[in-house]
Amino acid sequence: MNVGDVTTKKMRTLYEADPFLLEVSFAAGYDGTLAMLKTTYELEGDRLEILLVYRRVEALRAFGRSLLDGANRDTLPNVDAVIRRATTPTVGLKIQKEFPEHGLFTGFITAIDKDHPEEWVYTISYEDGDSETMVLAELEPRLSTHGNALREYALWGFDLDRA
Known part of the structure; x- marks a missing residue:
């Protein structure tokens, strides 16, 4: 069976x-698809779903806009x-x-x-002049991912032939 040949070739x-x-791509797919799945689930059923459409579509649009906002830390968890x-x-x-x-x-x-x-033990110096020390378990969740090339790849992708 030749189902998904293009996808399989791209993943390979x-x-x-x-x-x-590939791991980053799967994580990005999950993060991006989650908003769509929640919307689809909410709009299924025998209620007056049409009343929910505008609100859910606006929520999806806000999610899309948040991908452009580097200050939004929780867009792609x-x-x-x-x-x-x-x-x-x-x-x-950083x-x-x-x-x-x-x-x-x-x-x-x-x-x-x-x-x-x-x-x-890692010494951290902040922009206001304060500093503190942390061990890796404290440091890791605070590592900044914005501007990271892999995060940009997850958001926008790139042509591997030109990479």
């Missing part, structure tokens, strides 16, 4: 180029998780941390203390 091309790109898991923290790497009642702050790893036998 991605896998052969870089298996991680699965893509961001895959990227964070694959990122090796290095000096200069993080973002929410401080209650103060807002979101950007910081950078300024030092890595590798002398601790259990795990390394």
Whole structure:
């Protein structure tokens, strides 16, 4: 049976180029499809679905616009998780941390203390002059993925022949 030959060929091309790109593609597919699935599910049934259409279509449009907004941190949660898991923290790497009642702050790893036998300790310096230390478990969820080439790939894709 030749069902999905084009899709299979594209996935194989991605896998052969870089298996991680296929993982990012699946995560992006899941993140993007979730909004559509929720809308489809909500619009099925024997209620007055027509009354829901405008609200749901506007929610889908807002989701699409949020993909363009770099400040929206939660647009692609699965893509961001895959990227964070694959990122090796290095000096200069950007993080973002929410401080209650103060807002979101950007910081950078300024030092890595590798002398601790259990795990390394990362020094983070923030834009307001404050600093703190974190271990990897604290650091990983705060790694910034915006502007990351893999995130851009997940959003817009690219031609592997030109990559």
